[in-house]
Amino acid sequence: AIGANSPTLFGHTLWHETRIPLFKQSIDTRHADRYRWREPARVNFGQGWVRRGAGELFQEVARIYPPLLPICAAQSPAWEMARGQTPSLAELRLHQSTVWLWNRPIYDDADGGHLRIEMRTLPAGPTAIDMVANAAFLLGLAEGVRPRIDEILPAIPFNIAEYNFYRAAQHGLDAGLVWPEFGQSGCREQPVCAIIEQLLPVASQGLAMIGVSVDESARYLGVIERRLQRRQTGAIWQRNMLARLKQKMPLDAALHQLLEVFIDYSAENLPVAEWQI
Structure with a gap:
């Protein structure tokens, strides 16, 4: 406000x-049918308060939304970690890029890896x-x-x-x-x-x-x-x-x-x- x-x-x-409803509506490709359930919108406020940590948000995104781009990385996170590398989690990051929570958790493997909150409401x-x-x-x-x-x-x-x-x-x-x-x-x-x-x-x-x-x-x-x-x-x-x-x-x-x-x-x-x- x-x-x-x-x-x-x-x-x-x-x-x-107006940016708020415009972006939500422009990305919403779900079919409206009042007689059937609808999966949560990919642009949304979230599903509930986080109680234990950011991992809940990553789990929600992975379990609720089907992948739009089913592309797998060349190396697995286990392979990277076994060699002392920061796991890229490329599949998770790609999937996260197709769900736009207004406060979105972001994992990035840059500079040894970090977690940040993307405050898209601002x-x-x-x-x-x-x-x-x-x-x-x-x-x-x-x-x-x-x-x-x-x-x-x-x-x-x-x-x-x-x-x-x-x-x-x-x-x-x-x-x-x-x-x-x-x-x-x-x-x-x-x-x-x-x-x-x-x-x-x-x-x-x-x-x-x-x-x-x-x-x-x-x-x-x-x-x-x-x-x-x-x-x-x-x-x-x-x-x-x-x-x-x-x-x-x-x-x-x-x-x-x-x-x-x-x-x-x-x-x-x-x-x-x-x-x-």
């Missing part, structure tokens, strides 16, 4: 983060500083809630988290999300802006826990806070700017002018909250 930046498609004003742009701020907020939150994760997960059922994800993408800062009342039972719908305001200190604490300096944390979380104060994300700016331009010129010309102004502001690396309409 706070980072939404793709509100238009082919001249139509759609979701605040929008691109509109400026470099906005993207760093988005990442800082997300990573800070991930670290900040970690000490309380055993309390938080039971309070937010996975289907509610998925519901919140799509409502935030659809409505941006106007979204109402289902959020738990910590300290008591039950959830209720709350404005996303109020939730973000509550979570900013948590993100700050999380960044401090991983060694980010106070000044650097304040700089990037300040970008998020300013968006919240001005109620202006990349999506909101584009919507408002396009509406103003359409009063003066045809839609095609307005879209062209919108892009020109967007490029100029982006090149200045000015946070989107400071962009003028």
Whole structure:
């Protein structure tokens, strides 16, 4: 919601983060039949909370989705490990590349092998500083809630988290999300802006826990806070700017002018909250 930046498609004003439903729909080749079961979409939010480790996610992908490209590597992982090599797991990596979870685990054998999380939910742009701020907020939150994760997960059922994800993408800062009342039972719908305001200190604490300096944390979380104060994300700016331009010129010309102004502001690396309409 706070980072939404793709509100238009082919001249139509759609979701605040239209990239989310567009990618999901464009990759979905399943046949719709209400009388038969459907395998999970290859672009999805996931099947449930991870309880034991990233291995669960690799197992799900391997067991739920049939391979699209049944290509086998020349050498087996056992052969590679017997010779002191990092296993390439080429078949697994190829299969992973055909399933697009919004938070996707990635194994890579480069530099001795490593595991990373591909946070595909993060929008691109509109400026470099906005993207760093988005990442800082997300990573800070991930670290900040970690000490309380055993309390938080039971309070937010996975289907509610998925519901919140799509409502935030659809409505941006106007979204109402289902959020738990910590300290008591039950959830209720709350404005996303109020939730973000509550979570900013948590993100700050999380960044401090991983060694980010106070000044650097304040700089990037300040970008998020300013968006919240001005109620202006990349999506909101584009919507408002396009509406103003359409009063003066045809839609095609307005879209062209919108892009020109967007490029100029982006090149200045000015946070989107400071962009003028």
